[in-house]
Amino acid sequence: MVKLTIHLNLILGFSISAILLTVVGVTQFLGLPTQLTLILIVLSIAIVMATGFAIYRSITRPINRIMQAVKEISKGNFDAEINLKGLNRDELGELAFHIDQMKRDLKEKENMKDEFISIASHELRTPIQPILNYVELAKRRLIEPDIAFDTIVTQARRLKALADDILDASRIEGKRLSLNIQFFDINEVIERVLEEKKLALSPEVTISFTPIQDPTVSADKLRIIQVLSNVIGNAVKFTKKGSIEVRCSIIDQYTYLQISVADTGGGIPEEIFTRLFTKFASKSVEQGTEHGTGLGLFICKGIIEAHGGTISGTNNEQGGATFRMTLPLNKRTGMM
Structure with missing residues (x-):
């Protein structure tokens, strides 16, 4: 000045x-x-x-x-x-406008960070307390050691899953998510995930899979399994009656592989629809169900986009929801 x-x-x-x-x-x-x-x-x-x-x-x-x-x-x-009152739309007015917009963006990110820390700290404490309680009960011989150990292992795995999710979310936000690209059979991967998730399937729900003829793709196998486990796991978790259909198909003139997961569950609540793939958006709809970290769909989006693909979720007219994941194909039918 x-x-x-x-x-x-x-x-x-x-x-x-x-x-x-x-x-x-x-x-x-x-x-x-x-x-x-x-x-x-x-x-x-x-x-x-x-x-x-x-x-x-x-x-x-x-x-x-x-x-x-x-x-x-x-x-x-x-x-x-x-x-901004009295400022013309000249250079100074434009500068003030953009600084004000920057301030609003920073405030929103600060609020998101505070929310992230608050929810993450709560989620970290949730499995820790049962671990401490069962250790104390086992130490006093007030409970069978095997029962205590089973609970401790379950809660420890939950704690590890949350830590892994927080680390993945941090990598995605910092654009530091690395991929280990390899060729693998996408049909085989989906069938393996389905077999694992069938253990938690409601007796009143049927599950089906439509494979593709040329199943060899090129991508990060473990990350794709992570995405499929989350999306199919959500379908199993929220579908208490009806069916779950998993379908593979080639779209857009053989340029993309599409994997769709359609269920007859409760669908996507309107209050989270616009922020479905943001951090902790799904925490508000998990009451009464198996606990999740609330980071799953955010991580799925980051992984799919890192492969150059897209992921979306829509509600079905007859009820339930459908999630679609697309991944680009190269000329040899493998994903880029």
């Missing part, structure tokens, strides 16, 4: 000098009286100074407002307001 003031003062000084030279030259040329010349000089200086002051204020006042807001934002005060 000091440099700006110096520059404006220099411009004002040069302007006054130019006006004086012009007025003196004109009065001498016209042969006007000395007294009138002095009056014209004083008026010219006053007009230049008044105009310069007005220009100075029009520039420095919004800059001061912007600087004050930026200082507050730098301190972590994302509620600081930039008074």
Whole structure:
């Protein structure tokens, strides 16, 4: 701001000098009286100074407002307001608008971070407490060791799953998710996941799979298993009656492999539909069901997009939901 003031003062000084030279030259040329010349000089200086002051204020006042807001934002005060009233849509107005937008984005990310830490810390505590309780019960010989060990192992695995999910979410957000690309049979992978998930399947639910003829694909096998386990696992978890259909197909003139998982469960709740693939979006619909970390679909989206594909979820007209995952194919029928 000091440099700006110096520059404006220099411009004002040069302007006054130019006006004086012009007025003196004109009065001498016209042969006007000395007294009138002095009056014209004083008026010219006053007009230049008044105009310069007005220009100075029009520039420095919004800059001061912007600087004050930026200082507050730098301190972590994302509620600081930039008074955009009176600012034109010039460079300063555009600057203020974009800083205000940046502040809103930072505030949203700060809130998301706080929510993430709050929910993650709660989820981390949830399996730890039963572990401590059963260790204490086993130590006092108030419970059979095998029962205590089974519970401790279950909760420890849950704790590891949450830690792994948090690590994956961090890698995805930081664009540090690495892929180990290899050729494998996609039909075989899906069938293996289905066999694992059938153990938790409701007796009133049937499950079917439609494979593709050329099943060899190229992708990160473990990551694709992770995605399929999550999506199919969700279908099994939320479908208490009806059917689950898993289908593989080639779409868009043999350029994409599509895997769809359709169920007859409760469908996707409207309140989370728009944020379905964000962190912890699904926590609000898991009451009364098997606990999850709330990071699954966010991680699935990151993994699929890292392969150059897409994932989406829609509600079916007859009830239930369908999730579709697409992965790009190369000319040899393998995924890129």
